[in-house]
Amino acid sequence: MNTAPSVTADQPNACYNIAAVERDTGLSKDTLRVWERRYGFPKPQRDQHDERLYTLPELEKLRLLRLLIDSGHRPGKIINQSAVELTRLIAAQTPATSTPPEIAVIIDHLLQHDVDRFRNALLQALMKQGLLRFVTETVTALNHWIGEAWLVGKVAIFDEHLYSEHIQNILRNAIIAQPGRGSAPRVLLTSLPGEKHRIGLLMVEAVLTAEGAACVALGTETPTIDIKDAAPAYAVDVVALSFSSAITQNAALAGLTELRGLLPEEVEIWGGGGALARARKAPQGVLLLRSFDDLRYALERWRVERRRR
Amino acid sequence: MNTAPSVTADQPNACYNIAAVERDTGLSKDTLRVWERRYGFPKPQRDQHDERLYTLPELEKLRLLRLLIDSGHRPGKIINQSAVELTRLIAAQTPATSTPPEIAVIIDHLLQHDVDRFRNALLQALMKQGLLRFVTETVTALNHWIGEAWLVGKVAIFDEHLYSEHIQNILRNAIIAQPGRGSAPRVLLTSLPGEKHRIGLLMVEAVLTAEGAACVALGTETPTIDIKDAAPAYAVDVVALSFSSAITQNAALAGLTELRGLLPEEVEIWGGGGALARARKAPQGVLLLRSFDDLRYALERWRVERRRR
DNA sequence: GTGTTCATATGTCCTGGACAAAACTAAGTT
DNA sequence: AACTTAGTTTTGTCCAGGACATATGAACAC
Structure with missing residues (x-):
């Protein structure tokens, strides 16, 4: 059907190479290739040098798949449904929260x-x-x-x-306008490389500051080694990391585990955000926060425990 | 020499798998593997399943290499120097300024x-x-x-x-606390993909707002196509782009030229920042700002010209 | 219900080959 | 001396297809 000339014929039938798709969907190149091998989707065209060229509809469907997988669906079950059906699935799972x-x-x-x-x-x-x-x-x-x-x-x-x-x-x-300065616990706030969403981080900072904790915000994308060095430098009691759904749950858990190995035991590690919302079990010595209520509870718990000692 | 038991023997001889190294150095897995094949560095140990395990010193040297490569060195020339020599190289290229x-x-x-x-x-x-x-x-x-x-x-x-x-x-x-709201010109403020430095952008926004312009700030890394669509949507007179020295001068100029082709003539394009500080000539239809004085002058000029019409 | 065992699904890592784009070099031109 | 042009080397990215650890879900026992 679609032979070569048609590419230039119409509008810019924009094509994406595998790196662009990885960037825009968050699915690794390995995953994209293995899906093609196993499930037959996506099945991109190839350029003159046999490299994959994904179309825009493929990219859009991949984004839908990513969202559904993040919220618990299995790839094999949904990958061969049409984009329309996937959209319906997404609509179905959002509990009809018509925009407030x-x-x-x-x-x-x-x-x-x-x-x-x-x-x-x-x-x-x-x-x-x-x-x-x-x-x-x-x-x-x-x-x-x-x-x-x-x-x-x-x-x-x-x-x-x-x-x-x-x-x-x-x-x-x-956050600046907040009355008090906050004292304990001192919380280091950042995200790991690859996680660029700043808003989640600022939301946490806002809540913590409002509850009287002292935040040291490092912005996004601090490598684990640097977190290791920063924690003692700023004498923090807790390191809190935010993971939006831009990152895989596995990647998030791996990062948390690695960090746990780098930090001394007495520094707590808290992790939260979309990527961890449906994680089953936390890595040893890491506290998963699945909501802002969890965050406030964790704060309370820390204060109680600290008082005991 | 190093058989299995020695790993557990000493301190936590912290080891990083290839994904962690990719995350913390920004070097892709492919690059890490091909360096090993070509140059013999890094040469990580393997776990029981033949997967790479990088040591902390390797990771640190990789970060030095990344830094030097970003500032113009070629991998093949420096990859076999010791970490100490690399540090010296880094020190050598910075002309030690005294602190005002x-x-x-x-x-x-x-x-x-x-x-x-x-x-x-x-x-x-x-x-x-x-x-x-x-x-x-x-x-x-x-x-x-x-x-x-x-x-x-x-x-x-x-x-x-x-x-x-x-x-x-x-x-x-x-910027928020600024008294007036600003009116003309309306300036769209952002940077191109790859340029992550937000501070330069905020500095420009501060100056422009102080001078009574109306800023529409889009943060960093807006693709050119989206800038094309955003300019009419927000009815701006000027698109201002910031380039820190994290990007090469050529890349900055190429980006500006591309954008010039996408935007209608009556929308001006201003470019500034470290990467352009020593650019000789601006692309056709683009204004290069080499200092904050240039910025204020450009603003003044725009207002005068607008009054004439 | 709750825990255990097993099969299947899924993502990540591996090797080694290939090539395009970028960076450099050198020679020629204004 | 500054700028092109053309050839060469370096370097990052892509490919295929195999392997396996781990997560998930199903079947079963308590």
Whole structure:
């Protein structure tokens, strides 16, 4: 059907090499190749040098697959369904949270590209709810909504970028404005290389600061060795790592295990975020936080235990 | 020599598998394997299943190599030198600048890992100098100093991370606190994929906002195609791109040229940052800004020209 | 229900060959 | 001296297909 000339014929029938697909889907090259071998999907065309060229629809379907696999489906069961069916599956598993009205307004301004109104709507939500509720309810919901809307093509990448920048502005501002300075525990906050999402990290920082902990935020992508050196330098009691779903659950657990081996026992390690939401068991000596309630509970527990000694 | 038992014998002779090394050095698994094949380094031990196990010294040397390669050295020439020689090479390429006194205090707190004092020193400088001078003098000097000190190993990566986070906090806070909202020109602010430095971008945003322009900040690493779509969506007059010296001058110029081809003529393109500081001629239809003075001048020029029409 | 055992599904690692793009070198031109 | 052009070397990425550890789910026993 689709012979060579058709590629140049129509629109830019944009093609992606395997590295681009790895970058855009988070699926490793090895995984992409082994799926092709085992399941027959994706089955990319080849260039004159026999290298894989993936099409945009393939890439989009791969993203859907990734999302479903992250939330518990098995590759072999779903890989041969059509993109439409996959979309339906995704819709089915989101427990019909029709966009809550309070975030609908915010989203609306974002989609209209009305920067000022968007910013004001966010600020208003923050004022009305207070930092804690704003983070655990509104920002969580917004993140989730935007992630899915982007998948379906409802929002553009640059909308997401703008969203991310403004949430950062607001959270950082709110964290600074926090009254007290915080004392114990001292928590080192960062993510491992490959994990670039800053918002999750800032949300945790906001909650911890609000609860009176002292945060040392290192931003994203700190190699484990550097975390090893940073923990004593800043005399922290806890190292908290954030993993969004940009990273594999396995990769996240491997990182946590490695770090546990590097840090002295008395420094606790907490891990949280989308990638770990459905992890069964934590590595030895690591605490998995599956929600912000878990985070607050962990804080409480630390304080109680510390008092005992 | 080294048979199985010796691994468990001593201290935790911490070993890293190939995925961990990829994560912490940024060198791909393929590259690591091909270096071993071609140059004989690194030559990791193997576990019982013939999988590579890298040692900590190997990992550290790999990071030095990465650093030198990024700044222009060729792998084949340096890969067989010792870690000490590599460190010397790194030191040699940085022309040891002395610390200007006004930033010495700030740096001192950073090196002492005294987070609170560090933050306060920054805030104090901001208050004393005002946003414009703070950005163009203090932050510029700090960036420069820290970049070099890191190369020489005077500050750890995590110190740099902490620095970056705090500067971001302070700049974002200051930008929000700016009195007016800004009107014209409307400037889209971002960087191209591969350029991760956020501080330069925030500095520009601070200056522009202070001068009464309206900024739409998209954070870092926006692909050119998305910039093409974003410019009309946000109705901007100017697209400003920041290039730190993490990227080569050629790559920066190529990016600017490509973008020029994508955007309509009436949208101006401004490019600035370390990578372009010594560029001779700008691509057709692109304005190169080599200093913050250039930036303010460009702003002024835009306003004058706009008034004429 | 809860725990144990086994089969299957799945991701990651391996080797060694191949080649394109980038970087360098050298010779020729303005 | 500065800039092209063309040839050569270096270097990163890709490929195939095999292997195996670990996670998951099913069947079964308590």
